[in-house]
Amino acid sequence: MNSHFTVIYDACVLYPAPLRDLLMWLALRDVFRARWTDQIHEEWIRSVLRDRPELSDHLARTRQLMNSNVRDCLVSGYEPLIPALMLPDPDDRHVVAAAIHCGASLIVTFNLKDFPEDALRPHGLEAAHPDDFVFDLFDLYPAAVVQAAASHRQTLKNPAMSVEVYLDCLLKQRLTQTVDKLRQYQSML
Numbered sequence: 001m002n003s004h005f006t007v008i009y010d011a012c013v014l015y016p017a018p019l020r021d022l023l024m025w026l027a028l029r030d031v032f033r034a035r036w037t038d039q040i041h042e043e044w045i046r047s048v049l050r051d052r053p054e055l056s057d058h059l060a061r062t063r064q065l066m067n068s069n070v071r072d073c074l075v076s077g078y079e080p081l082i083p084a085l086m087l088p089d090p091d092d093r094h095v096v097a098a099a100i101h102c103g104a105s106l107i108v109t110f111n112l113k114d115f116p117e118d119a120l121r122p123h124g125l126e127a128a129h130p131d132d133f134v135f136d137l138f139d140l141y142p143a144a145v146v147q148a149a150a151s152h153r154q155t156l157k158n159p160a161m162s163v164e165v166y167l168d169c170l171l172k173q174r175l176t177q178t179v180d181k182l183r184q185y186q187s188m189l
Contacts, residue, residue: 006033008099010109011043019173025148031141075102135177163189
């Protein structure tokens, strides 16, 4: 399956490793196209390093793996669009510019107030909380979401996580609707 539905991941959803990893596993399922920019990478990495400076080498590898495993993920050439965009936080304009440039229809973000509907609608864009995004994917592609979650959980080895601990970890990422759905498929995780 190869979808034309394109989403931009905002830096805030790439900061927490459990959420970032689940979003990457979902991107690998090819039910949507995941996109981001080098600037988005720089934002989430800067935030992580502020809290965990010892992860510097690890994050460089994470960035490289993300870019090399998700097909056509990096958006470039969007910068000329930035000055014309109006948002509550001007520092978020690059995300909208990248979304417009790559033909995305959705920005996955925790910061919904920074991407108001009236500013996005003229560009054919919407913003969605990651829980709403994954929950909606579940309705459309339940097998893909379960497979992504199972693959994600199986890669967690230090320490390994039981299904219940894994679901609790996702709850801490504010994926409440998603976890409610995943509980129905615990035997497959």
